[in-house]
Each structure stands twice: as C-alpha cells, then as structure tokens.
Amino acid sequence: xxxxxxxxxxxxxxxxxxxxxxxxxxxxxxxxxxxxxxxxxxxxxxxxxxxxxxxxxxxxxxxxxxxxxxxxxxxxxxxxxxxxxxxxxxxxxxxxxxxxxxxxxxxxxxxxxxxxxxxxxxxxxxxxxxxxxxxxxxxxxxxxxxxxxxxxxxxxxxxxxxxxxxxxxxxxxxxxxxxxxxxxxxxxxxxxxxxxxxxxxxxxxxxxxxxxxxxxxxxxxxxxxxxxxxxxxxxxxxxxxxxxxxxxxxxxxxxxxxxxxxxxxxxxxxxxxxxxxxxxxxxxxxxxxxxxxxxxxxxxxxxxxxxxxxxxxxxxxxxxxxxxxxxxxxxxxxxxxxx
Numbered sequence: 001x002x003x004x005x006x007x008x009x010x011x012x013x014x015x016x017x018x019x020x021x022x023x024x025x026x027x028x029x030x031x032x033x034x035x036x037x038x039x040x041x042x043x044x045x046x047x048x049x050x051x052x053x054x055x056x057x058x059x060x061x062x063x064x065x066x067x068x069x070x071x072x073x074x075x076x077x078x079x080x081x082x083x084x085x086x087x088x089x090x091x092x093x094x095x096x097x098x099x100x101x102x103x104x105x106x107x108x109x110x111x112x113x114x115x116x117x118x119x120x121x122x123x124x125x126x127x128x129x130x131x132x133x134x135x136x137x138x139x140x141x142x143x144x145x146x147x148x149x150x151x152x153x154x155x156x157x158x159x160x161x162x163x164x165x166x167x168x169x170x171x172x173x174x175x176x177x178x179x180x181x182x183x184x185x186x187x188x189x190x191x192x193x194x195x196x197x198x199x200x201x202x203x204x205x206x207x208x209x210x211x212x213x214x215x216x217x218x219x220x221x222x223x224x225x226x227x228x229x230x231x232x233x234x235x236x237x238x239x240x241x242x243x244x245x246x247x248x249x250x251x252x253x254x255x256x257x258x259x260x261x262x263x264x265x266x267x268x269x270x271x272x273x274x275x276x277x278x279x280x281x282x283x284x285x286x287x288x289x290x291x292x293x294x295x296x297x298x299x300x301x302x303x304x305x306x307x308x309x310x311x312x313x314x315x316x317x318x319x320x321x322x323x324x325x326x327x328x329x330x331x332x333x334x335x336x337x338x339x
Contacts, residue, residue: 024277031281035288035301043298047251048306055250059243059310066239067315071095074232075114078132078139081225084122094118097326099319102278111136117330139233144265146234147241151261240268240311247310251303253294263290278312 069092076091086094098113115129244264248255267286271279284304288297295303 024274028276028281031276031285035281035285039297039301041301043296044302044305047299047302051247051250051306055246058246059306060314062239062242062246063310063314064318066236067311068092068096068318070232070239071236074229074236075132075136077232078136078229079118079124081229082128082132084118084124086122093322093326093329096315096319097322099316100323102316113326113330117326121329136233139229140237141269142230143234143237144268147237147261148265151258151263151265154258155256155262237268240264240307243310244307247303247306251295251299253291253299253303255291255294266290278308278316280308280312283308 069088072092072095073088075095076086076088079086079091094114094117098111098117101113111130111133112126114133115124115126118124118129118132119126241260241264244260245255245257248260267283267290270286271283273279273282276282284301287304287307288300291300294300
C-alpha cells in the first residue's frame with residue numbers, strides 16, 4: 001500500500017501547487033484591475049512612448065549585464081563556497097535556464113529547478129541546492145537593507161518630518177531583525193550547529209535534516225567569503241536602483257537618488273512577498289504610493305511597468321533562450337532525493 005500512499009501524496013501536493021498558482025495569478029489580476037479603474041491606461045502608454053530612447057538603451061544594457069552575468073557569477077561563487085565548482089558558462093545556463101520557472105510559484109520559492117540540475121550533474125543534495133537559494137535570498141535581503149539604511153541617513157530629515165515615530169521604529173525593527181539573522185547565521189555558526197545537533201530526538205524530521213545540512217554548509221563559509229558574497233549581492237541588487245534612476249530621468253521625474261535609496265528597497269522587499277506573480281501589480285502600486293508627489297498616477301504606472309519589464313520580465317525572456325538546453329539537461333539521469 002506504500003505506492004498508493006505515495007501517489008496520493010503527490011496528487012495532494014500537486015493540487016496544492018495549482019491552487020497556490022491560481023491564487024497568485026488571481027491577486028495579480030485583481031491588483032491591476034483596481035489600478036486601472038482609477039488610472040487612464042492610454043495616458044500610461046503615451047508616457048512610456050515619450051520616454052527618451054537612451055534610457056531604454058541604458059536600462060537594457062544594465063539589465064543584461066547584471067541579471068545575466070553578475071547574478072550567474074554570484075550563484076557560481078556561492079556554490080563554490082559550498083564546495084561545488086561550476087564554470088561561468090554552466091552557471092549562466094543554470095541561472096538563466098531556470099528563470100522562466102519563476103512564473104511557477106513552487107519553483108520560484110525554493111529554487112527547485114536549480115537544485116534538481118545540481119543534483120543530476122554535480123551530485124549535490126537537493127536539500128543543499130535549495131539551501132543555496134535560501135542563502136542567496138538572505139544575502140539579497142541584507143544588501144537591500146544596507147541600501148535602505150544609506151537612504152535613511154541621507155534623507156532622514158524628510159522621513160522624520162513625514163512618518164510617525166512608531167512607524168520608523170517598526171521599519172528599523174524589521175531591518176534590524178534581518179541584519180541580526182544574517183550575522184547570527186554567519187558569525188555565530190556554533191550556535192546554529194548546537195541547535196541542529198541538539199534536535200537529534202527528531203532525526204527523521206525534515207526540520208532536523210535541514211538544520212543539520214544548514215549547519216554543516218555554513219560552517220564551511222569563511223568571513224572573507226561572507227564579505228565578498230555580500231558585496232557581490234549588493235552589486236546585483238544595485239541594478240534595480242540604477243534602472244529605476246535611469247528610467248526616472250527618461251520620464252523627467254526629478255526624484256533625488258537618496259529618496260530612491262530610501263523607498264525603493266521597501267518596494268523591492270514588499271514586491272518579493274509571495275502575494276503576486278514576480279511582484280507584478282504590487283510593485284507598480286507601491287511605486288505609485290511612494291512617489292506620487294513626483295508625478296501623476298498615469299506616468300508612475302507606465303514607469304512601474306518599465307521597471308518591472310527591465311528588472312524582471314526581460315531576464316525571463318532572455319532565459320527562454322536557455323530553457324530548451326536546460327530542460328534537456330534536466331531530463332538526463334535520475335534525481336536522487338535521498339542525498
């Protein structure tokens with residue numbers, strides 16, 4: 001009867017993934033519907049058409065450079081730190097070939113496509129492949145936090161004059177929590193190891209296996225590795241900042257760069273919440289909310305469309321070029337989930 005239980009479990013998990021996808025797509029459509037009820041889409045399209053062509057060229061160049069080459073090299077360096085060496089060419093195939101899977105929620109949240117590839121071609125345990133994606137996400141959150149702190153330092157007078165002190169304390173608490181988790185993870189690794197190995201009463205649980213894998217993996221990382229990975233992650237996250245600034249100039253929006261450093265990290269963090277597909281809809285709404293004093297809703301909606309396109313949609317479209325060879329490699333050999 002075990003085979004029957006396995007089939008039932010797979011069907012149940014598949015249904016849950018489908019329901020999650022339907023929910024995310026429904027929320028995305030709903031947000032755009034609410035936005036377009038109060039905004040003239042024709043004016044937004046006209047605003048996009050009137051953007052300086054040089055802004056498109058610069059944004060395209062930065063998007064390709066950062067999202068294709070820098071992000072792939074960042075993943076390659078992270079895997080190297082964990083003990084698995086890939087060439088830059090293979091790392092680009094891994095990163096870009098898996099990008100189209102972002103529209104599938106379960107693949108977006110766990111990096112499962114990359115984990116399966118690494119398991120087949122580098123004998124890397126699937127759990128460790130997923131862990132690599134989690135560590136990359138943690139580095140991204142810390143990089144975004146640093147940008148926010150820099151923006152707050154340069155624009156603190158404006159923030160203190162607009163926001164209630166309670167909201168400021170809440171924001172700082174959230175970002176401080178991320179920083180604390182980061183430093184606890186990398187600089188107090190013994191604590192993590194103790195937690196993992198003291199939970200050996202439940203050795204058969206997924207949590208124990210994950211904590212054990214996390215402890216052993218992070219223990220290989222040196223302080224120098226952490227600094228380099230963080231700097232690389234900051235370079236990767238800076239692409240959205242620069243694309244935002246360049247497009248703002250193309251739209252003739254006089255937004256100070258310190259203001260962008262302050263509010264865009266909040267947009268980036270909130271739009272990465274698993275509420276909509278790739279943050280679409282939510283990102284545009286947040287841009288309108290934070291930067292409404294600089295332009296009309298129509299212009300900001302068109303502006304938000306372009307930010308989403310260059311930073312998220314364009315890399316996925318480029319990833320389609322690598323999708324077929326990536327899937328072909330995924331079909332080779334069998335997956336060993338027991339590792």
